[in-house]
Amino acid sequence: MIILSAKNIVKRYASHTALNDISLEIPSQSIFGLLGPNGAGKTSLIRIINQITGPDSGELFFEGEKLAPKHIEQIGYLPEERGLYKKMEVGEQSLYLAQLKGMPKAEAKKKLKYWFEKFEIDTWWHKKVEELSKGMQQKVQFIVTVLHEPKLLILDEPFSGFDPINANLIKNEILNLKKQGSTILFSTHNMGSVEELCDDIALINKSKKILEGSVKDIRKQFRSNVYEIDFTGNLMGFTNALWTGAELLEYVGDGKQFKVRIKLIGKTTSNELLQSVIPVVEIHSFNEIIPSMNDIFIAKVNAETIDGASKNFTE
Numbered sequence: 001m002i003i004l005s006a007k008n009i010v011k012r013y014a015s016h017t018a019l020n021d022i023s024l025e026i027p028s029q030s031i032f033g034l035l036g037p038n039g040a041g042k043t044s045l046i047r048i049i050n051q052i053t054g055p056d057s058g059e060l061f062f063e064g065e066k067l068a069p070k071h072i073e074q075i076g077y078l079p080e081e082r083g084l085y086k087k088m089e090v091g092e093q094s095l096y097l098a099q100l101k102g103m104p105k106a107e108a109k110k111k112l113k114y115w116f117e118k119f120e121i122d123t124w125w126h127k128k129v130e131e132l133s134k135g136m137q138q139k140v141q142f143i144v145t146v147l148h149e150p151k152l153l154i155l156d157e158p159f160s161g162f163d164p165i166n167a168n169l170i171k172n173e174i175l176n177l178k179k180q181g182s183t184i185l186f187s188t189h190n191m192g193s194v195e196e197l198c199d200d201i202a203l204i205n206k207s208k209k210i211l212e213g214s215v216k217d218i219r220k221q222f223r224s225n226v227y228e229i230d231f232t233g234n235l236m237g238f239t240n241a242l243w244t245g246a247e248l249l250e251y252v253g254d255g256k257q258f259k260v261r262i263k264l265i266g267k268t269t270s271n272e273l274l275q276s277v278i279p280v281v282e283i284h285s286f287n288e289i290i291p292s293m294n295d296i297f298i299a300k301v302n303a304e305t306i307d308g309a310s311k312n313f314t315e
Contacts, residue, residue: 003028003152003183004049009058011044018044020207026185031178033194033201034187037301040204042187046154050077073102076150080157084129084137091125094144101148108147115143134161142170146177153177154185159193171197191294203297205304215293222296225264226289232257233281241277
């Protein structure tokens, strides 16, 4: 089931086009990564989903219905720029924000007590927000974002400012929320978190969607037939055994044991490669080097930039 779909979304600000014909679908109970360099259009799309602004053209649908004000209570939004009132007490402000989402005060207080104890911040209830560190403030805002158990959670750089221990705490909670039925729209520049958490991604660059799909399928799509092999034996003999089926890219070794990277050529398979080198060396490990999401992000954005520059030059 698709919880949120965007169809041909266009958003302009004066002469600047922030979103140019963006369409995407976010599956229910998944973690969906919204990626792109600064200024790509991610924030504009998030603001439209939250109904802070509207599109110039195109439509959004929430669980098959055209997105409407009634859906706001089913969405939780943690913006990159946090927005707590510094002079208010933490507990008072948390109750206030929960009630804005339609929660009765008694229910909100009960759930806040649970979350404050879980995050080990129950002693902060009567502290003013300005007394807390940035990381502590982010803990509070994360709790307020998820408290009303929204169907769709929009998290914009949720790990910003957290130390590794608290970042891991938030990661585990995101995974728990997914297990409990929530869908998470996750915007970040941290590609390690994307690989660790996301099921699917969409990559936006210069207002256009340039890549979309499952993380697993995208990494396979960008595979480059490069393998890393550890072996004991003669490097020259190994290289000769490759013949025309593979190219030696790099190696390190001490004269007896080597670690090499090779690239398959033509229609040569990994099995055929192994069959050619096993008679001459002792293989210790054999692994395919699949590009990381960070490598793919950089390569795809750079390719689009070069392509765009070429079109402008020819025009």
